[in-house]
Amino acid sequence: GESVGLHLPTLSVQEGDNSIINCAYSNSASDYFIWYKQESGKGPQFIIDIRSNMDKRQGQRVTVLLNKTVKHLSLQIAATQPGDSAVYFCAEIGGSYIPTFGRGTSLIVHP
Amino acid sequence: ETGVTQSPTHLIKTRGQQVTLRCSSQSGHNTVSWYQQALGQGPQFIFQYYREEENGRGNFPPRFSGLQFPNYSSELNVNALELDDSALYLCASRHRTTPYGYTFGSGTRLTVV
Numbered sequence: 265g266e267s268v269g270l271h272l273p274t275l276s277v278q279e280g281d282n283s284i285i286n287c288a289y290s291n292s293a294s295d296y297f298i299w300y301k302q303e304s305g306k307g308p309q310f311i312i313d314i315r316s317n318m319d320k321r322q323g324q325r326v327t328v329l330l331n332k333t334v335k336h337l338s339l340q341i342a343a344t345q346p347g348d349s350a351v352y353f354c355a356e357i358g359g360s361y362i363p364t365f366g367r368g369t370s371l372i373v374h375p
Numbered sequence: 376e377t378g379v380t381q382s383p384t385h386l387i388k389t390r391g392q393q394v395t396l397r398c399s400s401q402s403g404h405n406t407v408s409w410y411q412q413a414l415g416q417g418p419q420f421i422f423q424y425y426r427e428e429e430n431g432r433g434n435f436p437p438r439f440s441g442l443q444f445p446n447y448s449s450e451l452n453v454n455a456l457e458l459d460d461s462a463l464y465l466c467a468s469r470h471r472t473t474p475y476g477y478t479f480g481s482g483t484r485l486t487v488v
Contacts, residue, residue, distance in 0.1 A: 300479075305481065306482075307379075307465050307467075307479030307480050308418065308479045310477075310478075353417050353418075357475060360431055361406075361474045361475065363408075363420075363467075363477060365410075365418045367416060367417050
């Protein structure tokens, strides 16, 4: 299942599917981006980051894509598992080194 | 366990009261930021401290204030509490050598009644 962005804050997928979570950022001067995962009752947890001079970065089961032309960021999760259920935030960082968060997308993984 | 500890985990206060929230960071984390996260929203930046001085502030009124101590602990103080101050308050810290490597605590859930 693919999110259509922040207009759809909840994404429901079946276990084993690939998930795509989208994010539109606001500041074209931001030079660093981070995806965070927040589980219920916990603070945001770092997943993956990407610098503005890159357009793709891969981690374990996760890939982040950056399109600076349209100020768009996406997080792809391969073979989604029930443990991936959480709220996912993108954050942009500029010269102040202070993360600015988007609203977030709730990912629900059905067994 | 992230290495950033916040206390208390939950708190209920009455409108008009004052509250102090605490955060204990890892050794060497000389930059600490505080965020407010309302239900269903992303964290909103309140302010940041570096070497015990405030060096960045978001769109929050002066009744939100803070302190940072040499032992890498910090406080968020909120005076004259309002109902809209009900939220999860998050502390995030980073080491001086990792400008993007923030570690978040689990937060304090504040309810103002």
